[in-house]
Amino acid sequence: MDKTLSKLSLAAFGLVFVSTTLCAQTNTLPASGNLGIGTSPTTSKITIGAGESNKSIEIKGGNYFGSNETYRFPALSFFSTLDAVKSSTASAEIVFTDRPGTFTWAPNVRASDIHFYTAHQYISHFGTYPDLTMVIKSTQDGGYVGIGTSEPSDRLSVNGKIRAREIKVDNLNWPDYVFEKTYDLQPLTEVELFIKEKKHLPGVPSAREVQEEGVSLGEMNAILLRKIEELTLHIIALKKENERVQEENRQQELAIKQILEK
Template sequence: MRKKSVFYLSCLLLTLFVSSKQLSAQIKGSLYAVNKPGLNWAKVGTLTLPQGGAEAHIQFYGGAGYNAELAQMGYTEMTIRTSNGASVVNGFGFSAFASRTGTGSFITAIRIMPNQAGVAATTYDIYIYMVGYVGMSIYQITTVDGQFTKAEVIATPPAGAFEVPFEYKTQNDTYLANTLFASYANGNVGIGTVNPQTKLAVNGEISAKKVKVTTAAASWPDYVFSKDYKLPSIPEMESYILQHRHLAEIPSASEVAANGQDLGDINKRLLQKIEELSLYIIQLDKKNKELETRLSKMEAKEK
């Protein structure tokens, strides 16, 4: 019984220790209110973190304006992590990233200035770039290994500060409203389908103001107008059409039904046929003029 009591007491003490550690990591404060129009840098405070993989997370809740409009509401989250005490990336002994959600974005940039270069850094000043009329926004710091000292003053970060990139990454398949799917395995994206076999698969109609398809200059059918291009004769073209029921080098209806159309490729092929038709027209025009000349001469002799 005594051993069991000691065991239960040890578990209770361990639980209380972990809980107190987590509770002490919650630091809350009001974001400095920007009560005038325009953009402003603000120093939120100073974060103290040791090297060796220590982390801190900052969640900003707020927006731009004083109304209850969705366009004025936003949420920004940042994670910072120190190095292993030896390696540096681009001269910094830490790294950080941030993400934004919500309709409005009241924080457009975040910069971090360490007190020393490389892995010698021990404190980090946090600066945010806010839109005007932020209002009464709040933020929360979560860290087990570090400490945070609030500043909440308008201040511009010094030169050489770390520019926090805004990223949003999911390390798994992503579904959005059952209509947009992104595969983690291959990066394929499906709209209206959850089994995309290509980089983008759309099960439905696409509306766009402009679609740009790139192609190599050498494959563009300007070669039709080169002197060494062999233009099929009109009888050859007629024979092919009678036999195959479609133009040469143009996919048949059954092929299109089975395989679809490659817009870039079909545009090149159609342009090739247009340029060939242009050559046929030029040939026929020359022959027509020759016939008109001969006819004029015959009429002149008869007179």
């Protein structure tokens, strides 16, 4: 009986020792050879096959169990490329969400886009729908970056305020040409008539144009500088005219004084 207990104790100890040793080990791969996960390895060191919904890698944020469905909440997902044609069914290649949420893809998404989402509100049965906080479009769509908008129309489109310590804008058409002798300075009388009719300065976008199309920061600075330079030339001309009139008045006063002294 004692021998039997001893053998059982020794076997149990050995099992605990082996289990502890195996659990304490770190998984390692050989220095040579390639690894395939869900697919046969290729020439790459690690090859991961696409799984459900073409997902290659997914870090889940948790699940929500509804009455009839289970909603999956990815926190970070990498999606395999579906195709190179823009389609509403194509999925973003990389998706970031700040907290769990069930969502649908934005329209006209390419598989090479990068979308950043934040959960917005909970809707019964349909789960949580997010706001798109940032998108990096594919090179096929210009490589545009949008913040607060899913359809950026420029290299950087921001739907909101921008705060920066400094902004540098390149402008190749700086209006120093105003001071050239060949520059056609519009007379003030014509400027006055234009203002009465159009309600804005000539060469300056109207309020409606700015509201509908916006303005380019570099272009607008150049326009304002041109108007300042034109105004400076008008002031210089008025100063010269004023000095000429003053000199004429002085000469007339001197002539009148000489006549009275006779």
